[in-house]
Amino acid sequence: MANGISRTRHPWRTRTARMLLALCALAALFATATAPARAATETAAQAAHLADRLRANPVHITDQLPREVPRSTARAFAEVAERTGVPTYVLVLPSLSADPGLLDAVHERLGRDGLYVLVDESTVTDAVAYGVDVPADDASTVALYELPYDAGPLRRFERFAEVVAQGGEKAAARAEAAREKYDDGAEPADAYIDETDRGEQSSLTGVLLVAVPLLILLLVPYVRRWWLRLRQAPATKGAERAEQTERTSLSKTGKQTKQAKKAKKGRQAKAPVVPKAGRALRWTVAVLALASAVAVVVTAPLVHGQTRTSWSPPPRAIELNARLDRVAAGLAEDPVYQDPESPRVLDAAQLDRLHDRIRAFARSEGGGPVFVSLVPQLMEDESGGDEAAFAAAVYDKVGEDGVYVVADPLHGSIDVFNHGLRLDGYSLAFDLPESITAGDARADEADDHLMGSRLAALMTVLDKTERSDEPTTADTPYPVTDAVREDELAPLFGPDFWSALFPGALVAGAVFGVVAGLLGIVGRVLRRRNAGPAV
Incomplete structure (x- = not known):
């Protein structure tokens, strides 16, 4: 069935067909390959x-x-x-x-x-x-x-x-x-950050937005009380010792007189009490906390001001279509398009033979047009290096059914995609010999990747490919990454920022606990040093 719909096939026929395809491809490859690899590509x-x-x-x-x-x-x-x-x-x-x-x-x-x-x-x-x-x-x-x-x-x-x-x-x-x-391997610091760095920046901003105001609200009153208690510690210590002496004396007499009770109440009335913070202080602390939150929100975008992961400006639509239009226009005139900006990997004789094979396949039963694009496939191109997406885009622009071959003159790969012909698209997509699609050791060593002989072998496989009642397409290409927005960083106040707000509260609590513990230790040490003589 067309458009990727499966149909019933006999397993033994499938295996036999695949073996025949592989044998035909190898025979064609060895028959057409010259003994020595070409010394260099045509420049x-x-x-x-x-x-x-x-x-x-x-x-x-x-x-x-x-x-x-x-x-x-x-x-x-x-x-x-x-x-x-x-x-x-x-x-x-x-x-x-x-x-x-x-x-x-x-x-x-x-x-x-x-x-x-x-x-x-x-x-x-x-x-x-x-x-x-x-x-x-x-x-x-x-x-x-x-x-x-x-x-x-x-x-x-x-x-x-x-x-x-x-x-x-x-x-x-x-x-x-x-x-x-x-020369020792050191390099200058990176000029741009990536998505991981952006996530860390967002998380840090979220933590600071919650932790800093909370710490101001918690620590300022706590430190104030600690300091006031520390200053009143000597008087309090003397009162405590006097009370302890009285309790010892009473324990000896076994009774407590009314006069002793009045003295105790007087001492309790004179015990130091930390005064509450005034309204001005409370408002000052609240304003400082709010100001710190505003400062985090305002300064974070300035400190973490990058918005892109690359220097490259976003491409325009005309730039993303320029090469596709060029290739499609070339294929409309000639079924074999060799990228003029790349070294030529097909000489005149190989090109003539390939044209003959393409014409013969077009006249064969169940055959049709074959379009060969000898164009580099790069991560930086309009298709993101996806050969299937490139072939589909070229097919849309050419507007004619056929077998679309994408041959990379720089890396030597060959990919085949059936669009609209009554051929077994699954076999072309998954069963082509590796000697054709990727090449062997000899192809790796040759400057032209033995592209001429491998394309000839591919045409032999196409001649032998099983015809189907309806066109079959192995798969639909995955959507290509948006070239306009792929270098954009996530917003600073994005998901990582919001998810860090609660951890910010935990951080504030942890820091407060540590500070309170340290102040408690310092207070005890200072009170011991400032304690007066025993009464």
């Missing part, structure tokens, strides 16, 4: 594409990192680039998408001297000066060492430009100082 097309982008604008920010580096930050990068004092060309690309010689190739095709800087989702990864004298290496070192790991690429690029503008001598000294300070 000429990538360099030419990036040079064209820099020719139009000296700052190019990829559309593949909207969660971390939205394209709206291009103006900020351009303003920082002007501070270097030399023509500066900036490429912001995903990590692993640039070979070591990419900047050389881009400079050669652009044909302009200047400072070329490569930035990824976190830092300045490479910088080369062509025809200008700037301390690019020292600036990169300072930007790496002096800032915390979560500072973000824009702030690191700002530090890089700052050091470049200082000149060679100062930059070298600063880089050496940074290495001496942080």
Whole structure:
């Protein structure tokens, strides 16, 4: 049944079909794999594409990192680039998408001297000066060492430009100082907090809001009484000793005269009594308690003023759709879309063979279109690195049923999703050989991940995949994390704050008990020292 509805299948047929699929995939993989792995991925097309982008604008920010580096930050990068004092060309690309010689190739095709800087989702990864004298290496070192790991690429690029503008001598000294300070593994403090830190801040605020006013209300009257009793302690001690002497004398005589009773009552009337606090003091204590509560509420947001876990501004809708629109437009013209910002992992011959296989599958019984997207899958992209969500979004934009293949040219993974064809979607989702989906040791070692031979093997599996009466889809992708709000911290006065109010009362009681105990010990010690001679 379509849309994930299960249908009756014979277990022996399922196992046999899976074995045949695996055998076909392995045979195709070994038959199409060349003996030696390709030495390197093709970077000429990538360099030419990036040079064209820099020719139009000296700052190019990829559309593949909207969660971390939205394209709206291009103006900020351009303003920082002007501070270097030399023509500066900036490429912001995903990590692993640039070979070591990419900047050389881009400079050669652009044909302009200047400072070329490569930035990824976190830092300045490479910088080369062509025809200008700037301390690019020292600036990169300072930007790496002096800032915390979560500072973000824009702030690191700002530090890089700052050091470049200082000149060679100062930059070298600063880089050496940074290495001496942080080479032992020490790092600057984090620039941003996470949700755990926010929870601790909220809990602390809740505890203080209750504990501080309560302690003022409890401790001020208690300390006042303690102090007054301490000052009257010598007179009280003398009265107690006189009474004890009289009790001893009476015990000897065995009787108590009326005169002795009157004397005792007089002494009791003269016993020290701590006066009650006046109205002014009581109001003062109440106002102080209220003021402390207000102070906690007002100052806590100032002390814990961070509202985001990252430097990155929220992406706009156009930024979250930019890559999807680009891929969908490319697939409308060609069923195989190779990301122009990434190294090419299919050469011309492999691409031609893949096109032939796709056309043959489309003509086969129960077959149909196959759309191959050779695009990186990243945690910072619009889909949060979820291949199923990416394929579903591309399918919605292309608007045509077919098999949607997501092949990552950077990490080498291959995922297959059936949308609307009469194929066994469960088999494609769960039974594909690992040699196709993840690759083997040879694929890991090859720069191109043997993507050409693995895609050819996938087409063989598609040819052999069992046809169904109706389209079957293995699963619906999980909702993607909201890219606009994922970096927002929870409110300071949120659930953790409210749940900490009662513990705040317990803390106040515990602190009061400790203070009362300490004052009691101090009072006894002082009374012994100040006691007069026995009567």
